[in-house]
Amino acid sequence: MEEVRVRFPPSPTGYLHIGGARTAIYNWLFAQKTGGKFVLRIEDTDIERSTEDSIKGILDGLEWLGITWDEGPYFQSAFANDHRRAAQKLVEIGDAYKCFCTQEELEQKREGAKKRKEDYHYDGTCRNLSADEVARLEAEARPYVIRFKVVRGPGGVVFQDAVYGVIEKRYRDIEDFVILRSDGSPLYVLSNAVDDIRDRITHVIRGQDHLANTPKQIMIYEALGEKLPRFAHMPLTLDPQKRKISKRAHGEVVSVQYYRERGFLPWALVNFLVLLGWSTSDNREIFSKEELIEAFSLEGINRANSVFDIRKDDPKFFTDPKAISINAHYLRTIKVEDLLPYVEAEMKAAGSWDPAFGTEKKSWFASTVDLIRSRYHTTKDFVNLGRCYFADDFPIEDKVLRKNILKHENLKLWLPLTADRLEVLEEFRVELIERVIRDLADELDVKAGILINGARAAVTGQAAGPGLFEVLAAVGKERVLKRLREVPKLYEE
RNA sequence: GGUCCCAUCGUCUAGUGGUCUAGGAUAUCGGCCUCUCACGCCGAAGACACGGGUUCGAGUCCCGUUGGGACUGCCA
Numbered sequence: 034m035e036e037v038r039v040r041f042p043p044s045p046t047g048y049l050h051i052g053g054a055r056t057a058i059y060n061w062l063f064a065q066k067t068g069g070k071f072v073l074r075i076e077d078t079d080i081e082r083s084t085e086d087s088i089k090g091i092l093d094g095l096e097w098l099g100i101t102w103d104e105g106p107y108f109q110s111a112f113a114n115d116h117r118r119a120a121q122k123l124v125e126i127g128d129a130y131k132c133f134c135t136q137e138e139l140e141q142k143r144e145g146a147k148k149r150k151e152d153y154h155y156d157g158t159c160r161n162l163s164a165d166e167v168a169r170l171e172a173e174a175r176p177y178v179i180r181f182k183v184v185r186g187p188g189g190v191v192f193q194d195a196v197y198g199v200i201e202k203r204y205r206d207i208e209d210f211v212i213l214r215s216d217g218s219p220l221y222v223l224s225n226a227v228d229d230i231r232d233r234i235t236h237v238i239r240g241q242d243h244l245a246n247t248p249k250q251i252m253i254y255e256a257l258g259e260k261l262p263r264f265a266h267m268p269l270t271l272d273p274q275k276r277k278i279s280k281r282a283h284g285e286v287v288s289v290q291y292y293r294e295r296g297f298l299p300w301a302l303v304n305f306l307v308l309l310g311w312s313t314s315d316n317r318e319i320f321s322k323e324e325l326i327e328a329f330s331l332e333g334i335n336r337a338n339s340v341f342d343i344r345k346d347d348p349k350f351f352t353d354p355k356a357i358s359i360n361a362h363y364l365r366t367i368k369v370e371d372l373l374p375y376v377e378a379e380m381k382a383a384g385s386w387d388p389a390f391g392t393e394k395k396s397w398f399a400s401t402v403d404l405i406r407s408r409y410h411t412t413k414d415f416v417n418l419g420r421c422y423f424a425d426d427f428p429i430e431d432k433v434l435r436k437n438i439l440k441h442e443n444l445k446l447w448l449p450l451t452a453d454r455l456e457v458l459e460e461f462r463v464e465l466i467e468r469v470i471r472d473l474a475d476e477l478d479v480k481a482g483i484l485i486n487g488a489r490a491a492v493t494g495q496a497a498g499p500g501l502f503e504v505l506a507a508v509g510k511e512r513v514l515k516r517l518r519e520v521p522k523l524y525e526e
Numbered sequence: 527g528g529u530c531c532c533a534u535c536g537u538c539u540a541g542u543g544g545u546c547u548a549g550g551a552u553a554u555c556g557g558c559c560u561c562u563c564a565c566g567c568c569g570a571a572g573a574c575a576c577g578g579g580u581u582c583g584a585g586u587c588c589c590g591u592u593g594g595g596a597c598u599g600c601c602a
Contacts, residue, residue, distance in 0.1 A: 044602045079601060109602095136600065143599095152528040152598085178600055197531070206529050214600040221602045245530055245597035268532080268595095275594055308538060308551090316540050316550050335539080338595060342537045342553090355538060355552045365565070408564035437562090470561095485561040497563030 037069025038235045041095075041102070042109070042225065044076040045087035047280045049094030049289045051341065052240065052270045055306045059267055060238045061100045062307070062329040072232050073105035078113075078224055094289040098299045099322070104232075109224055112231065116219030119227045119257065120179045120212050128256035129212060131177040132159040133170045154208035155180065179213035181252065190248035195265035195331045197241075202248040210249055226250040230259050238265045238331070241338070242277070265331045268310045268338045278341055286343050286352055295351060296411025298367075298375060301360040305353070309339045319362060357410050365407045369399050376402055376415045383416040385424055398423075401507045404499050421493040422507060429494035429523070437490035438523055444487040445521050447477060451488060452517035461510040467502040491523070492516045 041057040043049065064071035073095070077083040092106065123129035132155075139155070146153035160182065162170075170177070189203035212223035219227070229237060244266045254261050272278050278287045285291040292302050304320060311333050320328060344350040350357060364372065380386040390398040401422050402415065409415065421427040438444050454469045455461075470488070474481040485501045492513055498504055505513050 042602085046602075076602060132600095139600090147527085150527060154528095154598095176600095200530075202530070208598090211600055216600080218600085220600070225602080240596090241531070242596050243602095248530095266531090271595075273537085277595075305538095310538090312539055314540070318538085318551055337532050339539090340537060344553095350553090353537075353552090358552055361564095405564095407566095480561090482561050489562065495563085499562095499564085501561060 035235060037064060037067040038072060038233050039064050039069060039238055040072040040074050040229065040232060040234050042074040042076045042228070043091050044079065045083045045091060046079070047087055047288075048090035050278070050280050050287045051289060051292075051302075051306060052278055052287070053091075054094065054098060054100075054289050054302075055270065055309060056238070056240055056267065057095060057100050058098070058303055058307055059311070059329075059334070061102075062326060063236060063238060063331065064103070065326040066329050069235070070103040071101070072107070072234070073102035074107045074109060074228060074232065075105075076109045076221070076225070078109050078219065078221070090290065094293075097293055098289065098303055100303075107228075107232070109228060112224070112228060113218065115231060116224045116227050117213065117217060119253075120219065120223060123181065123212070123253075123256055124179060126256070127182070129179050129181050130160055130162070130209075131167055131171075132180045132209075132211070133162075133175050133177045134158055135176075155210075157209060160209060176215040178211045178215050180209040181212050181249070181256075183207045183209050183252065190251050192247065192251055192261070192264060194244070194247075195236075195263055196268075196334045197244065197266055197336060200244065200247070207248060207252075212253070222246055222249050223253060226253040226257075229262060230254070230257065234262050236263045236265060238267065241266045241269050265334065267334050268336060270309055270341045271338050272343055273340055275338075275340065283343065286345065287341070292352070292356075296379060296413035297356075297360050298363050298372075298412070301363040302356070304363075305356040305359045308355075309341065310335045319359070361410045364409055364412070369403045369406075372402060372406065372412075373399060375412045379412045380416050380423065385416055385420065387423070390423070397507075404503055404507055408497070418495070421495070425512065427494050429490065430496070433490045433494065433496045434523060437486045437496065438520065441483055441487060443477075443479075444483070445524050447473075447479075447484060448487055448491055448517045448520040451484060452514045455505075455510065455517075456514055458510070461506055461513075463502045463506045466505050470502070487520075488517065491520050 039060040041053075041060050043053050043057075061071050063069070075083075075088055075091070077088070088106075095102070120129060124131065134155075142156065143153050159177075159180070184204045186204065189201055189206070191199065191201045194200050210222060211220055213219055247264055247266075251261060270278050272283060276282065280287060289302070293299070300322065304318075304325070307320075307325065307329075308318060311329070312335065313328050313333055317328070342353040342355070344352065344354065377386060377391065380390075387394070402419075405415070405419055405422065409418065416423075438448075441447075451470060451473060454473055455466065458465050458469065470484055471481050474484050477484075486496075489498060489501050489504065490496065492508055493504060499507075508516075
């Protein structure tokens with residue numbers, strides 16, 4: 034059987050955005066699934082808009098996501114000769130022709146048609162130029178483009194899309210489209226097809242926005258006498274207003290980089306993205322890499338566009354809530370060892386990493402991460418909300434201070450007293466800590482909750498967190514005692 | 527405007543003529559757990575765009591309407 038070859042051809046005009054990432058993911062999954070090859074091809078034909086930074090951003094983004102390619106990156110600009118040759122060949126075999134119409138002329142015709150409310154197609158002025166006329170115009174050094182000669186007559190292009198089924202387009206609805214500019218550079222519709230032919234692409238998996246272009250590319254394939262690849266168009270990702278998402282209109286929130294910076298686990302993003310327009314019949318939503326490769330199929334791709342539910346002005350969510358929930362799911366369920374490197378990287382970036390966390394304090398670090406992770410949504414939370422566990426200076430939330438400490442005047446004495454009682458513990462273990470605190474509450478004749486919540490506020494600065502006794506054990510005796518004994522100062526400010 | 531594509535809870539979706547008084551996930555709300563907040567568990571609310579057909583029977587097939595999207599460039 035023929036080897037499957039798929040490709041991802043981003044144009045480097047901005048950083049990798051989630052729509053592109055999703056396309057890459059689908060292609061990559063299909064290659065993994067079929068044992069095929071995944072080719073990365075940078076379509077930098079539009080040199081004006083292509084930048085080095087952008088290329089780097091795309092490669093970095095894919096790498097971060099764990100989307101690996103087998104060939105490339107190839108650069109489309111390196112194959113301009115192939116494209117020109119193909120255009121030349123099409124002219125020679127009579128499937129394309131030189132068109133000397135100027136852009137101004139065409140613009141006028143377009144305008145005219147628009148005024149008369151007619152739909153405009155190139156009128157074929159140069160389609161039937163005689164060889165002599167062509168020679169004469171060329172002798173005058175008149176610039177020309179090359180247009181593909183679309184069949185004039187009944188019938189059309191018919192193809193079977195793996196997602197959308199049979200797609201038909203009549204020839205009369207397709208104009209003689211330009212395949213080579215007057216400066217000799219190729220247009221997307223040509224270069225993309227020629228590159229796919231050269232790269233022996235067997236399956237073209239791309240966004241539905243290319244569906245309308247596909248008949249043109251099929252005509253090119255056929256004119257060139259090449260075997261057609263299979264086409265699979267995937268639905269687009271829209272914003273909540275149903276607009277196609279774009280870096281320009283939506284900014285950072287649609288870039289892969291944004292999720293990296295906001296503390297997403299790469300696989301969680303992949304898992305979320307793959308669900309935008311694809312599903313299994315059993316409706317599973319969480320997949321390991323192996324499971325996803327196993328489960329993926331072109332048949333599972335949906336036809337309807339999906340909405341990426343950006344909650345831009347929602348203080349509670351910085352992106353689609355489902356993306357966050359999937360990230361949080363991974364954060365609390367993957368093996369702690371697997372999570373540690375991400376937390377470490379995050380803390381290093383924030384300057385709060387202690388090298389000892391990776392050596393003699395490693396097991397303490399791991400168990401502390403494990404203790405707190407179930408209520409975190411991103412790896413960022415470990416450096417912010419988790420600061421009280423990993424550093425000595427940490428903020429005490431105002432509201433918490435008032436409600437859990439200041440409100441109870443006695444805590445000024447009781448919390449330092451708690452410290453005294455804890456100090457005698459030989460082993461700073463959860464059960465022993467709990468015993469001490471509950472006994473003290475009885476002795477003082479207060480509800481344990483008062484002492485517990487007060488201690489939590491003093492030790493973590495937060496109202497919410499794991500069980501207080503676990504928290505104290507994790508923070509450690511020395512630091513707990515210090516924090517409890519500093520409580521009286523809190524009353525002074 | 528023309529061509530093509532699409533249409534199930536707010537969002538992601540299951541559903542391929544009867545088992546759909548439409549299932550799951552997420553978000554929302556309530557409860558349990560509890561020292562708090564999460565997690566977890568239990569529960570509530572929430573959708574087949576509309577109208578015609580076809581059929582004994584339609585979310586599922588057909589047509590139309592409406593709505594949305596893509597393409598319509600010497601961008602990719």
